[in-house]
Amino acid sequence: MSEVLIAGKAVQVNEEGYLTDMGQWDEAVACEIAEELNIVLGPKHMEVIHYLREQCQTGKTLNIRRIGKSGVVDIKSFYKLFPGGPLKNASRIAGIPKPASCI
């Protein structure tokens, strides 16, 4: 774990770059992490990110099936929004832990 400066804010991240305290997150932090992953966040990205944060707060394990059924985004669009490992990248941008699901 180390402290890094993201969007002018000191935040704690783990060795893979995931925020360790989701309370340190804000949309500016999200934009900067996304930029690092070559993703420019739009309103749809934000909608998905806020949904992931809500799910995480309620303690639910996230997986691709649940996201597809969420009504927020379908699986195809989810892959398009966050290419190169959608749930992993979206979780990192959302400031929540790396998903620990095999599905």
Add this chain to the structure above:
Amino acid sequence: MENIAVKTAPEVKKKEKHPVEKVLIICARGTLEDVYAALVMANGALMEGMEAKLFFTFFGLEAIRKGHSDHLHTATVGNPAFMPKVPTMLAGLPGFEALASHMMKREMDKLDIPPVSEFFEIIEASGGEVYACKLAADMFHLKQEDFIPEVKDIITVGDMYALAEGPSTQIVFI
């Protein structure tokens, strides 16, 4: 002398990473657990940002047959790891395999593991590709219309190897 110096330079010692970029998963078996192994690995690869291709052959074709996908069974006879305390004779009674398979599916559903047909939909939506083996399809007298819509094509073994093209592909046989 110069060569030795180059070899011991610290930047040469540093290991370069070569992550897997694509998986080709061949499934030749039609039991519930083998088909799920193929599906979970393909989906897992896609979720990691890799490419995934699935090739079904022989009894694996059962997984991609219309109306058969969601009725796969796990073997209760000849499977010593399954309920080790149940005698084989008992495990062979009519209905036992169906009951055991039903129970397994119920446990999977609790873990949010989708039924086989839905898993194929997820994999297709995620950019994964599903193929059937031509030789096995001919042997079982199956045509494209006998397969679920996610099956992209019926292909030869040569076409299958072409799918694995690329320097960072892994082929997995189930």
